[in-house]
Amino acid sequence: MERFLMKRTGRDFVDKEEVPTALGGDQGSVAKRARNQPRVGGHPAGPRWRHIQAEGLDCDYTVLFGKAEADKIFHELEEEVEYFTGALAKVQVFGKWHSVPRKQATYGDSGLTYTFSGLTLSPRPWIPVLERVRDRVSEVTGQTFNFVLINRYKDGCDHIGEHRDDERELAPGSPIASVSFGACRDFLFRHKDSRGKNRCREVEVVRLQLAHGSLLVMNHPTNTHWYHSLPVRRKVLAPRVNLTFRRILPTTKK
DNA sequence: TGGGGCGCAGCGCG
């Protein structure tokens, strides 16, 4: 028995094989699309999807990589990914500068630019391990991605606060694909109407656990209505690396 | 046996 139990006030979606929504019954949009894809790479069947739905929230979850493959990818990411340092590793909130409580990096197609901390930047060019994960995600979702944001959480004290991803640079209606390696961490969604002092109604928090080798696809319009966060979990001692694949709009030439 | 104290999670705030 764990000494400290999580206060459960929202909907929990715990990572279990026997989750009834995995195949058959309540199929999600990616699951439906993927089922209609041609089978690739000799797999007898596609991954087992769980569809996660709430008001304006539409996600699909699966464990995409088995342990051995996920371990290998995690190790490669630890060896190969080059994270931001200096000014790019800081953020200004309420006028005060802080080091972000995690490490970040971006990779993507050549010629792309994106805005980060008020600066226009180019992602680093793809490296083989990222291309391999990206292509596997494309294969099972039927979506293409030209950019990835990488977040590394060295332990349970590293975290990210509630936020929505900036949709201005995303291709309209495109999903965000989040692939996790390393420590399993809780992941929370909170409806925009149900947070802070401007809360106007109660909508249950949606809780997920993102396992080693897992893929969470956040479909439109999830990011429009829901904030997400990776809260502090002091008992987690191991690192986690998360890849969020996106399709961002090419820079407008003037 | 029970309650004080501790550590964690959650939330409001700037």
Add this chain to the structure above:
DNA sequence: GCGCGCTGCGCCCC
């Protein structure tokens, strides 16, 4: 989307 301060809660253990 940060840290701080405060509160509430559950468990440990004296």
